Amino acid sequence: MSRVALVTGGSRGIGAAISTALKAQGCQVAATYAGNDEKAAAFTAETGIKTYKWNVADYDACKDGVAQIEADLGPVDILVNNAGITRDAPFHKMTPEQWHECIDTNLNGVFNMTHNVWGGMRERKFGRIVTISSINGQKGQFAQANYAATKAGDIGFTKSLAQEGARAGITVNIVAPGYINTEMMSTIPEKVMNEVILPQIPVGRLGEAEEIARAVAFLASDDAGFITGSTLSANGGQYMA
Numbered sequence: 636m637s638r639v640a641l642v643t644g645g646s647r648g649i650g651a652a653i654s655t656a657l658k659a660q661g662c663q664v665a666a667t668y669a670g671n672d673e674k675a676a677a678f679t680a681e682t683g684i685k686t687y688k689w690n691v692a693d694y695d696a697c698k699d700g701v702a703q704i705e706a707d708l709g710p711v712d713i714l715v716n717n718a719g720i721t722r723d724a725p726f727h728k729m730t731p732e733q734w735h736e737c738i739d740t741n742l743n744g745v746f747n748m749t750h751n752v753w754g755g756m757r758e759r760k761f762g763r764i765v766t767i768s769s770i771n772g773q774k775g776q777f778a779q780a781n782y783a784a785t786k787a788g789d790i791g792f793t794k795s796l797a798q799e800g801a802r803a804g805i806t807v808n809i810v811a812p813g814y815i816n817t818e819m820m821s822t823i824p825e826k827v828m829n830e831v832i833l834p835q836i837p838v839g840r841l842g843e844a845e846e847i848a849r850a851v852a853f854l855a856s857d858d859a860g861f862i863t864g865s866t867l868s869a870n871g872g873q874y875m876a
């Protein structure tokens with residue numbers, strides 16, 4: 636059966652790899668993004684996956700966006716909450732704006748999206764929700780009190796919803812990546828990468844977006860129906876939670 640999958644932030648980085656992996660698994664995929672039209676258009680041209688633009692922090696925009704995707708592709712069976720941002724600063728310098736921007740996208744965005752697919756999944760007695768947390772939500776990170784709070788919050792949210800969705804055929808899981816080789820990482824100086832970051836990772840390398848995508852695709856598959864409320868760490872052994 637061809638499932639309909641919605642991937643937030645699915646037009647670039649880890650999200651693009653997830654969208655592509657779900658398509659390869661036979662899903663009809665809708666990828667959302669926030670504002671980078673050029674990247675989204677290039678992604679659609681390359682993969683044939685349609686992209687939709689809205690801000691996940693806006694509840695009504697999520698409601699309208701989900702309705703549009705369901706009109707185009709049919710009911711959403713799989714939601715991947717991947718859209719996320721960082722607004723790093725040591726806490727004594729962190730502004731309320733930096734705090735709220737992170738909460739609005741990474742935590743409220745997950746509520747907004749999940750809330751707008753949950754009723755349909757309950758009615759149809761099937762759903763797969765996978766949210767991308769982070770190693771830093773599991774262990775904390777200097778200058779990321781805001782980000783870590785949202786990513787830890789996503790884990791608590793997931794464990795709670797897993798209990799609520801279980802009898803309705805909905806599984807709810809987390810994938811928590813460590814350092815992944817995305818555009819973000821390419822800005823890190825080579826010396827910092829070799830002397831600070833890589834020595835922390837037992838496998839001795841960064842992860843690839845495709846490695847996260849394959850974990851998500853498995854949790855999103857019909858085969859993963861007995862796995863719910865789990866946090867799948869994909870971090871090269873850096874943190875074993």
Ligand code: NDP
Nearest residue numbers: 644648649668669670671690691717718719769812814815
């Ligand atoms: P990128 O910055 O490469 O891509 C983020 C995506 O999310 C983009 O498509 C972006 O849209 C979209 N997005 C951002 N804010 C919003 C918003 N408010 N509304 C809708 N869409 C939004 O991120 P990564 O691929 O690096 O990260 C993906 C996820 O993985 C995030 O949740 C991140 O926290 C998590 N993660 C990443 C790690 C890493 O090493 N990269 C490690 C651990 C976790 P647009 O293109 O329009 O800006």
